[in-house]
Amino acid sequence: MESSRARRRRRARARRRRSLFCTALAAAVVAGGTATGTVYLRERAHADADAVSSASSVTPSASASSSQEASVEPAAEPSMDRDALLKRAMASVAVEDTADAAVAVLSMDSGESAAYGDGTFDTASIVKVDILAALLLQAQDAGRHLTVQEKAYATAMIENSDNASASQLWTAIGGADGLDSANKRFGLTDTVGGEGALWGLTQTTAADQLTLLRQVFEDDSQLSGASRSFLRGLMGDIAEDQRWGVSAAADGSAWALKNGWLARSTTRLWDVNSIGRVTAGGRDFLVAALSDGNSTKEKGISVVEAAARAAVAVFG
Template structure:
């Protein structure tokens, strides 16, 4: 893990890249000057030519350029060192403005981030049945999310009906690019960064298929992750202002790592939902470093 000074230095590079785009955009749009009229005989200073006595000063609305947040994110990600052979996809939502941005495409293995989806499916099923989670289900859910316990995930994967149950829940949750893994291979569920952002909106937003009680329950678990798993989205947070779930999986055939992080984070007082998916990482530490740099790039778009 790198020091906070190194992260701050890296963030300055990302902001610098975005600043270049911003300056070019301002030049293209031109500068708007506003004329001031004199009051009580005092003269007014204006950047534009002073109108004659017979002229009426007027202010015409000037169309502001539309911000392309995808382009800004692509610029920020251009400053990220992505090793050859590594694939990365990012999706981010500014919860204040409602603006979003995405980078990269394609489907990725979920690894353990699917555990949020598994619990969301279980909670939906419980809501439909008009019941609360059992004591055993709560115990499995806590271990699955807070400690990323795989045995607990397998128990709840069976409880929801495996891939069929997950896919049915995701249809209601609005996830269109996610497909449950075969048999008990829940960690090989395929998903996209855009879908993970939709899932986060279901958990942290107000317009959700999940009830307020279900959302609060999931948010609470994601905000109490084991210390050794507090990386990824949390790396850029203001103190403890984060809630997340990470996923990491070494692929047997290649020895390369899937490293993912999804969650909510508050940076400089602003709150964001962020999903970063990656595969082809040579080691777990290098994958974590890449994901954390991508999270910084994502939030810098709105900084």
């Protein structure tokens, strides 16, 4: 039989073993928890580092992309004030104190235009282009071609500036009413037909004459291709003694024009005008140069030629 002392020793040893076991277990749990926490923190740190690294690598890339996009975006070209350039160029054109001048130009290549002077001038014979354009428009509306006689009048009126032929066709279109009606469709806003038979005293502006030239020389027109071709052909075959005016701005014979000149009976001063298409430096331009109050026809010719050259020079 086990003595009481032996039992006490056995229970004491059991308590020590349980205590050691619990301590070891607690240590293992703590150690395990610490290891798990360390692994978690390390993984979290790596993940955060990767996120930061990723964010860092994306941000500069986005910035670089934005920078690249900004750098390749074409810079806006500064707008050029062609009117101001033309005004400066016209300052060198010798215009008499009694005279006035205006000029308008359109680059057919770029579509840019410039104008100097907005006054109203007598057309003199440049209205003959407008008369023929009105006749051609009326014929188109009627679905017919020009008659042989109308073509003969038109040829003499444009190529030789024949006044009698102009009077015949002025009557045929209905005079000022017919001209004004056609011009409304052509887009002319400041041109008024002369009273009665006085077609040469039709009032116009350089800007309106440029609009008329666009109807003759551009495809976007009220005139058909055949009508435009007919008118252009006549303007390109002007009588030799009338090959002055805007043609002064052209390279050689690369032009199509119509001139007008008129001595006013009351003042004896001259209206001298020139309109047409010129080719200079491989580019095509429409030019309308108008003047009045000139002391002589020759002086007026000098003014419109200088104005035409100045207008074309604005485009380089």
